[in-house]
Amino acid sequence: MRPQVTVPVRRRAGQRRRAERPMVPDAEFTSYYGRPVIKEPVWRVPDVPGYLFLGGLAGASSVLAAGSHLSGYRELARVAKVGALGAISLSAVALVHDLGRPGRFGNMLRVFKPSSPMSVGSWLLAGYGPVAGAAAVSEVTGILPAAGTAATLGAGLLGPAIATYTAALICDTALPAWHAGYREMPYVFAGSAASAAGGLGLLATRPADARPARDLAVFGAAVELIAKRQLVDRLARTEGQNLAEPYETGTTGAILRLAEILTAGALAGAVLGRRSRAVSALAGASLVAASAMTRFGIFEAGMASARNPKYTIVPQRRRS
Amino acid sequence: MSISVDPAARAGHLGHPPRVGFFTDTSVCIGCKACEVACKEWNAVPEDGLSLSGMSYDNTVGLGASTWRHVAFIEQPADPARGVRWLMSSDVCKHCTEAACLDVCPTGALFRTEFGTVVVQDDVCNGCGYCVPACPFGVIARREEDGQAHKCTLCYDRLGAGLEPACAKACPTKSIQFGPLDELRERARLRVGELHAAGQDQARLYLDDTADGIGGGGAFFLLLDEPEVYGLPPDPVVATRDLPGMWKHVAIAAAGLAATAVALGLGRRR
Numbered sequence: 001m002r003p004q005v006t007v008p009v010r011r012r013a014g015q016r017r018r019a020e021r022p023m024v025p026d027a028e029f030t031s032y033y034g035r036p037v038i039k040e041p042v043w044r045v046p047d048v049p050g051y052l053f054l055g056g057l058a059g060a061s062s063v064l065a066a067g068s069h070l071s072g073y074r075e076l077a078r079v080a081k082v083g084a085l086g087a088i089s090l091s092a093v094a095l096v097h098d099l100g101r102p103g104r105f106g107n108m109l110r111v112f113k114p115s116s117p118m119s120v121g122s123w124l125l126a127g128y129g130p131v132a133g134a135a136a137v138s139e140v141t142g143i144l145p146a147a148g149t150a151a152t153l154g155a156g157l158l159g160p161a162i163a164t165y166t167a168a169l170i171c172d173t174a175l176p177a178w179h180a181g182y183r184e185m186p187y188v189f190a191g192s193a194a195s196a197a198g199g200l201g202l203l204a205t206r207p208a209d210a211r212p213a214r215d216l217a218v219f220g221a222a223v224e225l226i227a228k229r230q231l232v233d234r235l236a237r238t239e240g241q242n243l244a245e246p247y248e249t250g251t252t253g254a255i256l257r258l259a260e261i262l263t264a265g266a267l268a269g270a271v272l273g274r275r276s277r278a279v280s281a282l283a284g285a286s287l288v289a290a291s292a293m294t295r296f297g298i299f300e301a302g303m304a305s306a307r308n309p310k311y312t313i314v315p316q317r318r319r320s
Numbered sequence: 321m322s323i324s325v326d327p328a329a330r331a332g333h334l335g336h337p338p339r340v341g342f343f344t345d346t347s348v349c350i351g352c353k354a355c356e357v358a359c360k361e362w363n364a365v366p367e368d369g370l371s372l373s374g375m376s377y378d379n380t381v382g383l384g385a386s387t388w389r390h391v392a393f394i395e396q397p398a399d400p401a402r403g404v405r406w407l408m409s410s411d412v413c414k415h416c417t418e419a420a421c422l423d424v425c426p427t428g429a430l431f432r433t434e435f436g437t438v439v440v441q442d443d444v445c446n447g448c449g450y451c452v453p454a455c456p457f458g459v460i461a462r463r464e465e466d467g468q469a470h471k472c473t474l475c476y477d478r479l480g481a482g483l484e485p486a487c488a489k490a491c492p493t494k495s496i497q498f499g500p501l502d503e504l505r506e507r508a509r510l511r512v513g514e515l516h517a518a519g520q521d522q523a524r525l526y527l528d529d530t531a532d533g534i535g536g537g538g539a540f541f542l543l544l545d546e547p548e549v550y551g552l553p554p555d556p557v558v559a560t561r562d563l564p565g566m567w568k569h570v571a572i573a574a575a576g577l578a579a580t581a582v583a584l585g586l587g588r589r590r
Binding site: 029030031032033035036037038039040041042043059060063064066067068069070071072073098099100101102104105107110111113115116117118119122156157159160161163164165167168171172173174175179182183184185186187189190193194211212215216219223302306309312313316317319320 | 375392428466468469546548565574575580582
């Protein structure tokens, strides 16, 4: 049994370390029997990646609901409000289910800690959930329309925070593929959320009633594609170790590439097929599916970066 | 984020006792695992590693929810004349000055004690698991049986009674030293000097520097090789240092999304 696992790592010529072998282009990194340095989250699939998707769908749907409510697209507003309530209700179930002690979920509101994105998120959800619920119930039942409008606007204000805070939640960890992408992740999440919410609107309303959904979907999909490309580019430039690898290789890489193709295709379909109910619906469904796949892919990429010690050790070794 | 070297005061403990910690001098560790056993006995930590791992004499493989002291064994091929170099090191929670687990805990279950240590309150933790990926050392973990996060408490109950932690008490070679952190740092510097004078050029202190990425460890180490050889990260930085930047980008992204709602609302139905 070899005492330590050493793996060759590409190292630039002239780099410090192993001064006795200055001309060797490939150097090695050492680990303790190849064991990970950090622990991967105990968060379960589909609970947590599902929440990243559903929270985004809910938050951006509330944005769409507020916009279409104000501009008179009542049919679309109804779809978006009901969609937001449905998605956030499923989110809550997934989050409680993922706790090690589900009966203690109330402890989430025991304190408020700005240093914990999960604490901030819990308070956001506690505020957003009832407001989004009130907006949907008033819409469907016709009860208290003025309060319903207020709730719609309130949910529209809180929705963007719900859709994006999860980026800080996953990036505020020691997982290299998440943490190193903290500058781009919120835009990826905002774009992915907007494209999912727009997609749901396209799927569930006639094209003539869906203009705001189409606008949101196109805008969101474009932001998501650009931001994700920038995220991967930054990670690929990490000194000493390509941190984009977990996003580009294996099943996760295939899922993320497929999501990108679906998003780009749906983007074209949403614009070119805007008079066709079938094309619009297909584009909408593709955007919802692509958003979910993107979140699952990002989740898995982070996990993979925890499992292999090279992602933790090599960048740290380079800067130390 | 401001860095204070007095975490207990920062947490609101006024007139607190001096900050205590561990200095683990791996140069005298003999790999007896008395620390692992004493820790389990005192803290009633369940068994989790009696099998053979194939990793030298290491049975517990790494720190976890039910392993709060972990002895690492590293067999290095040295020069032919001296044979194999066998490194042993007892790892433990670092009780970071800037502790990521504590920062991200949403329930307040993790807290800073008056001794400057970091402890989980079993009756508060709801098992959200956020502390697990936050820790840059992979120390804290969630136990299957009770669904809650667990790690070294630096024997908080014993400290309150004026006793030293069980592992330090049990260590037969004084590889694990307990005491006020300032005193331990001083002692560690002298020890490194001794080892260097004796020709042990590889001896170095790890996490003793308050200017490092965690503000210095409440538990720090004297190592005889690079940290990663022992399974330790070479230059850990607490993720929360970047949190202001994260919130900034979240705020911009959220504002962009909210502006979209306004834009959608302005375009009246044609």
